[in-house]
Amino acid sequence: MRTSQTFSISFFVRKKKEQSDLALLYTRITVNGKSLEISLKRTIPLDKWNQPANKLKGNSIESRQMNKKIDETRTLLYEAYDRLVKEDQVVTAQGVKVRYLKSDEQHLTLIYLISYHKEKMEKVLKYGTMKNYNTTETYLKEYLKKRLKVPDIYLKQINYQFTLGFENFLRALPKLHNNGVMKHMERFKKLMRLAEDLDWIEKNPTKRFKLHFDQVDMVYLSKPELDKIKNEIFENAVLSINRDIFVFACYTGLAYADVKALNKRHLNNIPQIAHRKKKSTLGKN
Structure with missing residues (x-):
């Protein structure tokens, strides 16, 4: 002090x-x-x-x-x-x-906040999470452009009415259901909480907004269903590749983002495993 x-x-x-x-x-x-x-x-x-x-x-x-x-x-x-x-x-x-x-404070706008979050969290959050934030960013920019007729907005201008307006904008999109809307609102709330933590805003206008997710019953593939997909023959090579990736993810438990991030560096122990397996088989003979 x-x-x-x-x-x-x-x-x-x-x-x-x-x-x-x-x-x-x-x-x-x-x-x-x-x-x-x-x-x-x-x-x-x-x-x-x-x-x-x-x-x-x-x-x-x-x-x-x-x-x-x-x-x-x-x-x-x-x-x-x-x-x-x-x-x-x-x-x-x-x-x-x-x-x-x-x-x-001339740069303390919503777009600046999004850019700041992206810069700070790009190496912290997983690829899939950042991809979801990018989608939320796209919807926020569309909301500003189509509903408010502006390219950006100062953080201090964002209020509860803006929050409700963004929710209504998302609900009007044909490809989004309630839970999809809530996920985007959840990310928007996190962005505004970051602005509050940084003291860029005095009051968080999204605090009063409550998230309401619909209960969804998860549907799992049975082993016969998975075998049917695995053994299916597709004429389209792309479908075959997608099927192989899906089956691989099912057997390994890896999320789509983790499978997408796989590269040769992650598979460098396969030759060693194959060599040990071959040596073990020869020993038995």
Whole structure:
């Protein structure tokens, strides 16, 4: 925890060159003795500025509005500073300015979140899981484009209505049944939970959304049924290959993604097994 950190905010004006009776309003932020100025892009009457009080004189509508702007700016700057401290960042005047102007949040969109998840999890999650996330990504992009008419959306703009809208969009797809819809919603919830864990959003809009899966009775092939598939002769070579892969997966218990990931490196012990088997047979003779 930083106990020696110093932070202060002040406001001041500069005369306009063209109009000496008017002034531009600025704020100065100082962190550990180093200062930086930010223009509030406001012009005020120079004679109404009270420098010791850091506000405009009087009770006119103009003074009240400008003083409200000053108070809001001060609050936002303190919030920017407090967030940097909370995140254990190295706090500088430039860092506070960037956070205040929200320029460090310009990429915090849904598509950016998806890209971040893909980059971080591509080597952690299995191929099949990442493939499912890619499909969810495709549906999210379609939802943005077809329903909301936008290519992307800021994370802070995603609310519960967006969540329900995405569910309705998925249910309208002819090839998706309830459990398929729920799996995509589950992945969307995980993405938003990641954004929450990263402090990219203050409130997770998908928390209230409940997943409801239909109970499905698993159907298993009997041994005669599996033998029938195994012994079937197909004229189409592709069907024969697919059959062999399916039967191999049945006998080994490997998932489709694991079978797909198999390569020669995984089969390098087969010649050794065959050699030991041959040697054992010769010994018996």
